[in-house]
Amino acid sequence: MKQVALIITLLLMSYGNGRYEAHSSDKETIRKSDDSLKVFDFNELQTYLSAKDANKTYVINFWATWCAPCVKELPYFETLNTNYSNKNVEVILVSLDFPRQIETKLKPFLKKKALKSEVVVLDDVDANTWIPKVNKDWSGAIPATLIYNKNKKAFYERSFNYQELENELKQFIK
Amino acid sequence: MKNTLKTLLALVVLIATSAFTPVGSGYDIGDIATDFKLENIDGNMVSMADFKDAKGFIVVFTCNTCPYAVAYEDRVEALNKKYADKGYPVIAIMPNNTDVKPGDNMSAMKARAKAKGFTFPYLMDKGQKIYPQYGATKTPHVYILEKTKKGPQVKYIGAIDDNYKDASAVTKTYVEDAVDALLAGKEVPEAKTRAIGCSIKV
Numbered sequence: 001m002k003q004v005a006l007i008i009t010l011l012l013m014s015y016g017n018g019r020y021e022a023h024s025s026d027k028e029t030i031r032k033s034d035d036s037l038k039v040f041d042f043n044e045l046q047t048y049l050s051a052k053d054a055n056k057t058y059v060i061n062f063w064a065t066w067c068a069p070c071v072k073e074l075p076y077f078e079t080l081n082t083n084y085s086n087k088n089v090e091v092i093l094v095s096l097d098f099p100r101q102i103e104t105k106l107k108p109f110l111k112k113k114a115l116k117s118e119v120v121v122l123d124d125v126d127a128n129t130w131i132p133k134v135n136k137d138w139s140g141a142i143p144a145t146l147i148y149n150k151n152k153k154a155f156y157e158r159s160f161n162y163q164e165l166e167n168e169l170k171q172f173i174k
Numbered sequence: 175m176k177n178t179l180k181t182l183l184a185l186v187v188l189i190a191t192s193a194f195t196p197v198g199s200g201y202d203i204g205d206i207a208t209d210f211k212l213e214n215i216d217g218n219m220v221s222m223a224d225f226k227d228a229k230g231f232i233v234v235f236t237c238n239t240c241p242y243a244v245a246y247e248d249r250v251e252a253l254n255k256k257y258a259d260k261g262y263p264v265i266a267i268m269p270n271n272t273d274v275k276p277g278d279n280m281s282a283m284k285a286r287a288k289a290k291g292f293t294f295p296y297l298m299d300k301g302q303k304i305y306p307q308y309g310a311t312k313t314p315h316v317y318i319l320e321k322t323k324k325g326p327q328v329k330y331i332g333a334i335d336d337n338y339k340d341a342s343a344v345t346k347t348y349v350e351d352a353v354d355a356l357l358a359g360k361e362v363p364e365a366k367t368r369a370i371g372c373s374i375k376v
Contacts, residue, residue, distance in 0.1 A: 059280075067372060069373060081175065096370055099339070125340075127368055128348075139315075140370045141374070142370060142371075143373065
């Protein structure tokens with residue numbers, strides 16, 4: 001019996017390890033915003049990293065206009081967002097563009113590409129603190145993608161083509 | 175009861191392995207790093223073994239084309255100026271596939287080094303054989319090695335400091351703190367740190 005208790009304790013501990021901290025969800029709900037681009041520090045971004053809507057699967061892509069492989073895979077995320085929006089999937093594009101280039105590079109880029117997915121900017125220099133909170137194995141290279149819903153979570157430090165991305169998503173919405 | 179126990183045990187093992195399996199391979203703190211023989215921007219081949227008097231090395235995987243690497247160029251040069259004479263020279267290695275990133279090819283590396291006045295070797299990881307052994311994933315990505323009897327031992331992996339945007343607003347100088355500790359014969363205070371960077375182009 002003692003053994004069982006020990007195992008249960010271990011189980012709970014290791015489970016706790018991989019979980020995000022709980023957040024208060026008093027922030028405004030996730031919504032599309034055409035007027036102005038949201039610029040967040042990591043604390044503010046965290047509401048996007050814990051399911052606001054328990055029925056949804058979220059695909060969070062970390063990218064930047066200066067990251068060529070990120071720009072290359074953006075259309076696949078856009079397509080995914082369109083094709084799966086009626087299946088409770090939401091794509092959120094977290095830009096790591098330099099703040100001084102938001103007006104000069106990011107906004108013109110967004111205007112040109114007319115992205116349908118929500119784009120937010122993460123401006124938080126203390127990456128050593130926040131990177132492990134996104135995923136403990138993330139070295140910090142982008143592109144990187146987090147897919148999660150209330151049952152499952154996976155992190156990918158890699159590039160995708162559409163098929164690969166869709167295959168990963170399908171494991172979440174079976 | 176036995177079955178419950180077995181199931182629980184299996185679960186624990188599963189969770190434990192999934193929680194602790196590293197994503198990539200490469201060096202961890204304490205590993206002995208491989209030496210290399212790579213072409214420098216001056217045409218010479220450079221190895222760590224060439225640095226007879228060095229106590230160790232600040233190996234920086236970096237490139238011309240990544241904005242994060244560019245943001246740190248002057249700071250990498252400052253590290254070499256500060257620590258080369260103390261026994262910890264900077265060795266920069268450009269890991270990208272230059273077919274994918276022509277802006278990182280040897281002539282571009284030479285031009286950049288000249289324009290910025292680099293005083294450290296800036297080597298081409300030709301054939302991309304070295305960076306995977308180290309486990310570098312991005313630029314910039316720093317490995318601090320200390321010479322030991324067994325070979326160059328990895329003492330630090332990670333970021334240069336905690337503010338890519340503004341060198342004057344840095345609060346934690348991870349690399350300097352690590353080298354200072356090694357020079358003082360102390361443990362590196364923070365042996366692994368993380369920063370955003372550009373994925374290495376393959």
